Amino acid sequence: MQIILNNRPAHFEGEKITVNELIKRKNFTFKLLVTKINGKLVRVDERDNAWISEGDKVEVMHLISGG
Amino acid sequence: MYLTVFYALSFCACWRKMYFYKLNMAVRIMTETLIRNHLSHFEVAIAGCGGLGSNAAVALARSGIGKLFMVDFDRVELSNLNRQYFFYDQIGQYKAHALADNIHRIDKSIGLRTSIVKLDETSVTQLFATVDLVIEAFDQAAEKQMLLETMLVNFPEKPLIMGNGMAGFGKFELIKQQQWDKQVYICGDFTNEISEDNPPLAPRVGIVANMQANLALDLILKMRK
Structure with missing residues (x-):
């Protein structure tokens, strides 16, 4: 499966994966992430049920403390 | 001929x-007159009056913004004076009130509102309904996330300018400005989290705060009213 992750092409095994699975496979370790599929916000509690499939545009941004 | x-x-x-x-x-x-005239019709909310918020607010005030709405639940502490726009004799005061005083010392004509509250989803939705632009200037990543998600859901058309990663010193080349959604912009280095070994210091915090204010001006000068 080929997707666009943070504006770059990315390849994953399988036909579809959840957002949490993607976070695990890509090893995003920051505690606080904000995620979107095709421009639509996916909240923390929705990440196990939000599916990513071929051609989707996925954005993962980490937020860090300080201000 | x-x-x-x-x-x-x-x-x-x-x-x-x-x-x-x-x-x-x-x-x-x-011209500066045109810029100030335009800005005088707009109100910016400052979500958190710490290092980012206090410095961004002052930059906007000096530029001629019409109104500022400053929100913070915290009081000024001695340890804040290494980067935040407060003075020694303001220790113990609510940050939002102290910042309002300081801004009125710069320009008496700016309309100021303050709110002493710890922002959550409900208060963000209520308080920020009328402002033209929001500057995110929280300390904790969890609060940044709450504001970003609330704004995306409730005010997708309202510009939000966030700060993300500005601890330490040097590394100027890592600081950048990025558009993350139609109306969400992020300034910072996206890496340097505050910790005991990586404290927030005046220069880098000031750089990011002023980047946020600079971007706010740019966006507001494109807005119509």
């Missing part, structure tokens, strides 16, 4: 005018 020269000259003048007009439109050359 004279007539031809006259026509040629006036033709050139006309083209010159059109050329400069187009140039002005493209790079938005504005």
